[in-house]
Amino acid sequence: MTFRESLVRACAGNQLSPVQLAQLERHCELLYKWNRRLNLTRIGSLSDVVRLHYCESLFLGSVLPGGDLRIVDVGSGGGFPGIPLAIARPGCKVTLVEAHGRKGVFLREAARGLDNVSVVVGRVESIGERFDWLVSRAVRPSDLLSLDIASHSAILLTARELPLLPQADRVVPVPGTRHRVIALFHVERDKIQ
Numbered sequence: 001m002t003f004r005e006s007l008v009r010a011c012a013g014n015q016l017s018p019v020q021l022a023q024l025e026r027h028c029e030l031l032y033k034w035n036r037r038l039n040l041t042r043i044g045s046l047s048d049v050v051r052l053h054y055c056e057s058l059f060l061g062s063v064l065p066g067g068d069l070r071i072v073d074v075g076s077g078g079g080f081p082g083i084p085l086a087i088a089r090p091g092c093k094v095t096l097v098e099a100h101g102r103k104g105v106f107l108r109e110a111a112r113g114l115d116n117v118s119v120v121v122g123r124v125e126s127i128g129e130r131f132d133w134l135v136s137r138a139v140r141p142s143d144l145l146s147l148d149i150a151s152h153s154a155i156l157l158t159a160r161e162l163p164l165l166p167q168a169d170r171v172v173p174v175p176g177t178r179h180r181v182i183a184l185f186h187v188e189r190d191k192i193q
Contacts, residue, residue, distance in 0.1 A: 003028050006046055010176065011055030016088065023087045024054060027110050031078050034106045040078035056137070056156055056174055057081035061088045063172050063182055064133060064154060068092055072131040072149060074124050075139035077103055079110050081156065085135065086117045095131070097124045124149065141165050145185060153185045 001009075003025050007016075016024070028049065035043050043049055060081045064071075068091040073082030076096035086094035096111065097120045098104045104121030111117040120127060127149055136144050137156035142165060144153055158179050162171065165183065174180040 001046070003046065003050065006050040007054060010047065010050045011058055016058075020087050023114065024084060026113075027079060027083050027087075028054070030106070030110050034109075035078075038102050038106060040103060040106060041080075051176055053078070053080050054084050055176060056180065057084035058088050059174055060135060060137075060154055060156060060182055061085040063184070064089075064135075069132040070130075071095070071133045071135055072097060072124070072127070074134060074136045074144060074147070075099070076107055076119075077138055079107055081135055081137055083107075083110055083114070083117065086114055090116055092116060093118075095120060095127075097122070097127065099123055141183070151186060153183075155183050155185070157181060157183060 004021050007024065031040060032043065034040060041053065057080050070093050071085065072095045074097050076082050076098045079096065082094045082096045086092060093116050095118050096107050098107055099122060101121055104119060107119045111119055124147060131150040132152060134144060134147065134150035134153045141155050141157055141161060144155055145166065159181050162181065162183060168183040169186050170184040172182045174182060
């Protein structure tokens with residue numbers, strides 16, 4: 001089964017245009033190629049990659065409010081959730097932030113041709129701008145909530161991690177998984193300790 005067939009079968013791939021499917025396929029091909037030299041992700045079977053990386057990222061994009069948002073993906077690594085989100089929501093401006101230089105080089109290559117994606121290689125604390133939403137899936141959630149770069153956060157995490165965080169405004173189970181959720185927060189600076 002091809003990437004496109006797996007994506008359409010596993011998640012909302014059938015709601016994506018042929019151009020968006022081609023962009024996601026290009027990203028997946030780059031991910032496999034670069035992962036041989038650089039540990040971007042623990043890649044398993046194609047169906048696992050589609051379900052655990054692409055479907056989760058696309059679902060996160062569908063949970064965010066409508067409109068043209070400014071989004072920062074902290075600890076983007078292999079481009080998740082930022083690149084699939086940017087492809088599915090072309091009106092949104094997505095900034096991928098990655099502290100590791102070599103992963104940043106991959107992200108720049110993966111973002112070529114995506115006009116709504118920019119890449120920052122460095123620490124997120126050095127960014128001098130604010131965003132509508134912070135998204136992430138590979139950074140400790142408590143660290144994310146202490147950042148002062150967005151007033152809203154959407155964090156992919158396991159249900160086990162939820163009790164370790166402040167009360168989320170909304171928790172959405174990720175379809176097709178038993179233990180993955182998206183926790184949405186409106187962070188008020190005076191409540192962060």
